[in-house]
Amino acid sequence: MELKKIIESKSFSFDYDRYARNLDFPTSLVVYLETVFSPNLNRVIQKNLPTIEKIYADAGKTFVYLPALLLEMTDLLPYFKPLAVIDETVTSQNITPIVTTKLFAELNISTDCQGGMLLTRTGNGNTMTLTPLMVKGFTMKAFLIEHASLSKIWDNRKYSTVLTDDRWPDMDDTPSKDPELHFNEDIARIVSEIDERIRYLKEKGLFHLLSETIAPMLLPQLSRLHITDDYRIFLPDYRNMEIKMNPLSKTVYFLFLCNPWGISLNSLSYYHCELTEIYRLVSGRSNLDDMAESIRRLADPSDNSIYEKCSRIKRAFLQDLSDDIAKNYYVFGEINEPKRISLSRSLVEIPDALKNISNDQRITRQNMDIISALIKGIPNI
Incomplete structure (x- = not known):
C-alpha cells in the first residue's frame, strides 16, 4: 500500500470547533506529541530538527517540537509573569508527555494512544487530525514529507511573514511640528526584541498551555x-x-x-x-x-x-x-x-x-x- 493511503488510514480526525475552540492552535501548526517519553524518537528528532522544520515549512506549516521551546519559554517567563515561580520538575524529557496529557484531556482523546504522534489542524481549519508518527517499511523522512504534503493548507504563509504583518507604516522623515504626532511616532518606533520573541512563541501556538505547564497561573499584579x-x-x-x-x-x-x-x-x-x-x-x-x-x-x-x-x-x-x-x-x-x-x-x-x-x-x-x-x-x- 502506498504511503499516502497508509497515513490516511491510520489518522483520525475530530471537529475543531467542538473540541478545540479554546485552544491556542493556529492552522499552520504540526505538533509532535507523545504520552510517554520515547528516547529513540526524540533522539532522531533532535538530530534532524532543522531538516524536519524545513520539510514542513516548504508545505506552509510550522513543526513544533516542545522540548526545543522549553528553554525559550523558561527564559521569557519572568518577562510576562514577573511573579511566576518556575516548576523545575518540568524538563525537556517530560514536557511533551505533560502537554500531551493536558491536550488529550481538553480534546477528549483517550490516553491509551501510545508512541509518537503528529497533531495538526487541517482542511479549512475546522478539523483536527492526529497521526501516529511511524509506519513500518518507510523512512521517517519519507513519512514526514508525505505527511507535510497531506496537511498542506491553502494559506501557506510561513511564520517569518506573520512576524512582519504588524509592522508600523513608514513614517515621513520630515520632522513634525505637532508635539502630539511627534510623541506618538517616537513611541510607535520602539519595538522590543523580547516582545518579538514572545510574539514568535505565541505564533507557535499553545503559548498559554506551555506557560501554565512551566509556571502555574498567578493573578496579574x-x-x-x-x-x-x-x-x-x-x-x-x-x-x-x-x-x-x-x-x-x-x-x-x-x-x-x-x-x-x-x-x-x-x-x-x-x-x-x-x-x-x-x-x-x-x-x-x-x-x-x-x-x-x-x-x-x-x-x-x-x-x-x-x-x-x-x-x-x-x-x-x-x-x-x-x-x-x-x-x-x-x-x-x-x-x-x-x-x-x-x-x-x-x-x-x-x-x-x-x-x-x-x-x-x-x-x-x-x-x-x-x-x-x-x-x-x-x-x-
Whole structure:
C-alpha cells in the first residue's frame, strides 16, 4: 500500500470547533506529541530538527517540537509573569508527555494512544487530525514529507511573514511640528526584541498551555514603584528589579511621576523650574550651568529632546517587562491628551525631596495663573 493511503488510514480526525475552540492552535501548526517519553524518537528528532522544520515549512506549516521551546519559554517567563515561580520538575524529557496529557484531556482523546504522534489542524481549519508518527517499511523522512504534503493548507504563509504583518507604516522623515504626532511616532518606533520573541512563541501556538505547564497561573499584579533616596528606580515586588535610566531621562520620568494628572506637551515650558530642580537632585550637582541648554530643550515641545527621553523611558521598562505590564509604568497618552504615568500613586514610593519640589512648583504655577487672570481682568487705561 502506498504511503499516502497508509497515513490516511491510520489518522483520525475530530471537529475543531467542538473540541478545540479554546485552544491556542493556529492552522499552520504540526505538533509532535507523545504520552510517554520515547528516547529513540526524540533522539532522531533532535538530530534532524532543522531538516524536519524545513520539510514542513516548504508545505506552509510550522513543526513544533516542545522540548526545543522549553528553554525559550523558561527564559521569557519572568518577562510576562514577573511573579511566576518556575516548576523545575518540568524538563525537556517530560514536557511533551505533560502537554500531551493536558491536550488529550481538553480534546477528549483517550490516553491509551501510545508512541509518537503528529497533531495538526487541517482542511479549512475546522478539523483536527492526529497521526501516529511511524509506519513500518518507510523512512521517517519519507513519512514526514508525505505527511507535510497531506496537511498542506491553502494559506501557506510561513511564520517569518506573520512576524512582519504588524509592522508600523513608514513614517515621513520630515520632522513634525505637532508635539502630539511627534510623541506618538517616537513611541510607535520602539519595538522590543523580547516582545518579538514572545510574539514568535505565541505564533507557535499553545503559548498559554506551555506557560501554565512551566509556571502555574498567578493573578496579574502590579509591583510597587520605589524611588530610593539616591534616586534609583526599583520594582520591589518583581524580585527588586531595577529600571536603569540616565539622569535626564530620570528627570523627565520623575516630572511625570510627580504630576499624576498628566502634562500636556504644549505646556512643558511651565515646568522648566521643576525640571531644573529635579535634575539638581538626580545629578547631585549644585551648579547646572553646563546643563542649562539640555534642560531648556526638555521644556521645549518643538525640540526632539522630550520625545527621545520618553522613548528611552519606555525602552527601559520594556527591557525587562512585557508591554501589558510595562504600559502601567511608562509615560503615555492619547493624541491631544495630557501624557501621564497610569500607575496608581498608592503603589508609588518617592523621597520627600521630590514631593516637595512638585508641591512648591505647583503652588507657583497656580499663583501665576491667578496673577495672569487678574491682569487680564484689569481694564485698559
